[in-house]
Amino acid sequence: MIGNKKDFWDRITSIKREIIFTIIGIVVIVPILLGIKEEVQISPPVKSAYEAIESLDPTDVILISIDYDPASMPELQPMLKAILSHAFRKDIKVIMMVFWPLGLPIGTEGLGEVANEYGKVYGEDYINLGYRPGDRAVMIDMGREIRHFFRSDVNDILLDTYPMMRDIHNYNDIALIVGLEAGRFGEFWIQYVGSRYNQRIILGVTGVMAAETYPYLQSGQIEGLIGGLKGAAEYETLIEKPGFGLTGMAAQSWAHIAIVIFIIIGNIGYFMTRRKERRVRIKGRKE
Amino acid sequence: MKKRIPLVITFITGFIIIVSFFIPHRPFGQLETETLIWYAIIFAFTLIIGVDSLVRLHVRQIRRRKKGWWYSIVFFAGFFYCLTIGIISIIRTPNPFQPGTAFFYGYETILIPLQSTMFALLAFFVASASYRAFRARNIDATLLLIAAVIVMLGRVPAGYKLWHRLPAIADWIFDVLQIGAMRGILIGVALGAVAMSLRLILGIERTYLS
Numbered sequence: 332m333i334g335n336k337k338d339f340w341d342r343i344t345s346i347k348r349e350i351i352f353t354i355i356g357i358v359v360i361v362p363i364l365l366g367i368k369e370e371v372q373i374s375p376p377v378k379s380a381y382e383a384i385e386s387l388d389p390t391d392v393i394l395i396s397i398d399y400d401p402a403s404m405p406e407l408q409p410m411l412k413a414i415l416s417h418a419f420r421k422d423i424k425v426i427m428m429v430f431w432p433l434g435l436p437i438g439t440e441g442l443g444e445v446a447n448e449y450g451k452v453y454g455e456d457y458i459n460l461g462y463r464p465g466d467r468a469v470m471i472d473m474g475r476e477i478r479h480f481f482r483s484d485v486n487d488i489l490l491d492t493y494p495m496m497r498d499i500h501n502y503n504d505i506a507l508i509v510g511l512e513a514g515r516f517g518e519f520w521i522q523y524v525g526s527r528y529n530q531r532i533i534l535g536v537t538g539v540m541a542a543e544t545y546p547y548l549q550s551g552q553i554e555g556l557i558g559g560l561k562g563a564a565e566y567e568t569l570i571e572k573p574g575f576g577l578t579g580m581a582a583q584s585w586a587h588i589a590i591v592i593f594i595i596i597g598n599i600g601y602f603m604t605r606r607k608e609r610r611v612r613i614k615g616r617k618e
Numbered sequence: 619m620k621k622r623i624p625l626v627i628t629f630i631t632g633f634i635i636i637v638s639f640f641i642p643h644r645p646f647g648q649l650e651t652e653t654l655i656w657y658a659i660i661f662a663f664t665l666i667i668g669v670d671s672l673v674r675l676h677v678r679q680i681r682r683r684k685k686g687w688w689y690s691i692v693f694f695a696g697f698f699y700c701l702t703i704g705i706i707s708i709i710r711t712p713n714p715f716q717p718g719t720a721f722f723y724g725y726e727t728i729l730i731p732l733q734s735t736m737f738a739l740l741a742f743f744v745a746s747a748s749y750r751a752f753r754a755r756n757i758d759a760t761l762l763l764i765a766a767v768i769v770m771l772g773r774v775p776a777g778y779k780l781w782h783r784l785p786a787i788a789d790w791i792f793d794v795l796q797i798g799a800m801r802g803i804l805i806g807v808a809l810g811a812v813a814m815s816l817r818l819i820l821g822i823e824r825t826y827l828s
Contacts, residue, residue: 348746355745369775372785401733433733436715436725461713464662468654475647487712527642545792546801561773584774586741591767593749598763601753 340607344600351593358589362581368573369564369581376548377565380533380555383507384414389422391506392499396520397429397438399513403537404437407511409563409576410535411441414509417570419449424495425457426505428481430469430516432462439485454493461485466516467523474502474528502528507554511535517544521552535562625821632819673697699724765791 337345387393395414399407418425427442429435439459446457453459460481463469472479477500483489490496498504508530510520517534524530531554536544538559548556557566560583563576631653638650676690700721707714707721714721752767754760771777772788817823 346749351746351749352742355742359741371775372778374785374789401730402737404730404734405737433725433729435713436717436722437730439715465655465658468651468658471647471654472651475651479651485713527639542792542796543800543804545797546804549793549797580775584776586745587770587774588776590745590748591770593745594752594763594767597749597752598754601755 338607340600340603342600343596344604346593346596354589355586358585359582362585363578366578367581368577369584371561371564371568371577371580373565373569374562376545376556376558377562377569378555379548380535380557380562381417381566381569383531383533383554384417384421384423384509387418387421387423387506390424392424392426392504393418393507393509394426394428394505395438395442395509395511396516397427397434397511398431398516399437399511399537400431400433401437403513405575405579406537406560406563407513407535408437408441409560409574409579410557410566411438411511412445412574413563413566413570413572413576414535415442415445416449416572417566419445419451419456420570422456423506426460426499427457428460429462430466431514432464435462435485455495458490458493458495459485460490467519470519470523471527474524476500502530506531508532509535512540512544513537518547521547525552533557621824621827624827625824629819629821632815636819696728765795 384393395411397411415425425442425446427438429438442457442459446453451457460477461484463480465480469480473481477496478490481490484493502508502524508520508524510517510532512534513536517536517540520532520534525532532552533555534544534547534553535557536559538561541556541558541562544553544556544558547553557563560576560579563574564580565576567574567576634646634649634653638646641647642650672693676693678684679687679690703720703724704714707719711719715725716722748766752759752763754763768784769788769791771780772784772786772791777784777788814823818826
């Protein structure tokens with residue numbers, strides 16, 4: 332910048348926020364509106380999560396914990412639907428419970444939608460226990476008897492009235508826990524249930540949480556990890572049922588490219604401006 | 619006495635939780651569950667304190683006509699709306715989140731769009747912040763910049779199309795470099811938590827009493 336006059340390089344180092352926002356808005360909205368689906372490569376953590384469910388028998392029961400709310404819905408809801416589709420396709424029974432109160436409606440909606448699609452019967456093939464406060468107390472006590480905290484389901488009907496629940500009492504009767512996490516409850520599942528009851532666990536987490544959850548996967552404390560929208564897209568690919576995960580991946584792909592282009596432009600501008608300033612300084616010294 | 623009773627309660631509860639982790643059988647297992655239930659109950663009371671503090675803050679904002687005071691009116695509108703329809707829905711049905719209830723209507727038409735919007739805004743701010751912050755000013759910043767670009771591209775299908783080895787490099791950064799650093803942070807945090815817990819249980823750390 333010479334005086335107050337900005338040249339080309341100055342301008343590209345300080346692109347207005349509004350322009351960046353508009354471009355990001357376009358690259359996110361267009362692929363979703365067009366319904367573009369991109370092919371994703373399957374990563375080992377998601378493959379492990381898939382195999383954990385694939386290894387179960389039709390008589391087995393999985394417990395899905397909804398530990399997220401609408402803010403994380405775009406990433407975690409596709410995972411929920413993909414996992415439910417996989418489980419119901421294999422005739423695995425599903426118990427759903429909620430630790431985030433605002434996750435209850437979205438969990439219920441997802442469970443109902445996929446169960447209807449596969450013609451599953453409530454109380455025989457799946458059950459919704461609803462929300463209970465007390466997180467760690469609930470987790471620990473469910474190892475003794477689920478009914479200590481969940482005497483009834485989400486509709487306030489006693490659990491024993493459902494045929495599916497008659498022989499299910501604690502973690503011994505649950506083959507696998509699937510935690511869909513937007514907060515710290517995934518760690519609680521690992522620390523309080525995985526280590527104490529030797530329970531098999533897979534986690535689905537938001538993209539930003541994937542980094543801190545990886546060590547648990549490497550140490551074998553969880554069997555599989557589905558990270559962010561990409562994880563959801565990979566799971567959809569594995570079960571061969573494209574959904575929002577794959578559509579969202581196209582938007583994410585385009586957005587990442589846009590961000591990388593912005594970073595490159597910013598750096599080119601930065602180096603050119605520095606070079607120019609250096610030249611001006613040298614010229615000034617010579618004068 | 620005022621200080622001794624909380625110290626004794628802290629010591630007993632801390633002791634129960636630690637022992638029950640290693641001996642989860644009776645009576646420790648049972649005591650642990652009871653303690654955690656108490657924790658949940660006390661936590662519920664802290665929510666009341668939170669609400670009280672929030673209401674006081676916004677009342678003050680409106681009274682003093684501070685900058686943006688009308689946002690406080692929006693807060694009160696939302697607060698009383700949720701409170702009223704929440705109570706009505708709980709009286710009418712065991713599950714206020716059931717479709718058809720007024721609470722569910724508010725949840726579906728107000729809360730979901732608002733929360734989703736707030737989260738979606740992150741994408742825009744991340745883009746803007748990345749553009750401004752990721753400048754190769756020195757070697758550290760350059761390494762961070764390179765790692766960020768590789769991970770950003772390697773984690774999306776476009777990265778694979780650009781160069782088929784990019785996802786593998788991104789996975790390596792995640793599996794080796796990132797996990798090493800993250801594990802160090804996690805162990806550090808855990809050790810800090812253990813040290814602080816011991817100080818609390820043994821009554822060395824007493825700042826929470828003041």
